[in-house]
Amino acid sequence: MATVELLxxxxxxxxxxxxxxxxxxxxxxxxxxxxxxxxxxxxGEACSRxxxxxxxxxxxxxxxxxxxxxxxxxSIEVGDDAPRPAPLDLxxxxxxxxxxxxxxxxxxxxxxxxxxxxxxxxxxxxxVTADERGGLIRMSWPIAPATVAS
Amino acid sequence: xxLSLSTETVGDRTVVRVGGEIDVYTAPKLREQLVxxxxxxxxxxxxxxxxxxxxxxxxxxxxxxxxxxxxAHEGSLxxxxxxxxxxxxxxxxxxxxxxxxxxxxxxxVQATD
Numbered sequence: 001m002a003t004v005e006l007l008x009x010x011x012x013x014x015x016x017x018x019x020x021x022x023x024x025x026x027x028x029x030x031x032x033x034x035x036x037x038x039x040x041x042x043x044g045e046a047c048s049r050x051x052x053x054x055x056x057x058x059x060x061x062x063x064x065x066x067x068x069x070x071x072x073x074x075s076i077e078v079g080d081d082a083p084r085p086a087p088l089d090l091x092x093x094x095x096x097x098x099x100x101x102x103x104x105x106x107x108x109x110x111x112x113x114x115x116x117x118x119x120x121x122x123x124x125x126x127x128v129t130a131d132e133r134g135g136l137i138r139m140s141w142p143i144a145p146a147t148v149a150s
Numbered sequence: 151x152x153l154s155l156s157t158e159t160v161g162d163r164t165v166v167r168v169g170g171e172i173d174v175y176t177a178p179k180l181r182e183q184l185v186x187x188x189x190x191x192x193x194x195x196x197x198x199x200x201x202x203x204x205x206x207x208x209x210x211x212x213x214x215x216x217x218x219x220x221x222a223h224e225g226s227l228x229x230x231x232x233x234x235x236x237x238x239x240x241x242x243x244x245x246x247x248x249x250x251x252x253x254x255x256x257x258x259v260q261a262t263d
Binding site: 015016040041044048051114115118121 | 211235
């Protein structure tokens with residue numbers, strides 16, 4: 001199981017770097033060219049969300065991106081160290097759950113919801129979880145069968 | 151690639167040509183441009199996205215914000231986009247029902263409904 005790990009300070013200008021690295025590793029792993037745009041967009045959304053959470057909660061640690069090449073699939077994990085309770089349930093992305101009243105920044109929440117909505121619309125295999133450290137978005141794509149080199 | 155912005159007045163419309171990547175880093179520049187135009191009295195905007203290589207939800211949020219601002223003045227915000235990968239993001243989020251999306255700037259400038 002080959003992995004590439006990327007840590008970056010929670011700054012918006014680094015999200016593009018994460019997109020480029022993720023797309024490059026996905027291409028090398030054998031993810032279909034037609035899907036690479038989706039990989040780029042999904043990882044960008046997950047990283048933007050993590051950066052936003054770190055900035056909002058003044059978390060000094062970096063955002064973590066892990067790119068995992070397995071036999072039949074390619075997975076990306078984006079982890080943040082932001083304290084809960086940020087709305088992490090994908091159900092909140094389609095508006096069925098709203099953040100608690102009195103939340104400090106409703107504008108940030110709506111963008112956060114839109115990011116999750118885009119991820120859930122793009123990626124079939126996506127899991128959003130949280131642990132004592134923070135939140136984790138895990139996304140997977142199938143790897144195209146290897147073609148015989150000519 | 152960074153974000154490039156230029157504006158041009160065509161009749162009563164203001165065409166904003168956007169190039170490059172609209173993401174969490176560059177979207178504030180587009181927001182500033184749209185806010186400035188509305189503050190200066192340009193209420194009928196055409197955002198030409200043919201030169202956009204990448205658009206994420208932050209960019210969508212800025213466009214929705216722009217739409218809200220021009221609508222407050224009974225204005226309009228039309229998009230020009232033929233790129234499938236960009237159009238897909240509007241479809242996923244249901245925003246194709248919110249924005250009039252045209253295939254050319256000429257078409258968008260002449261549109262009235």
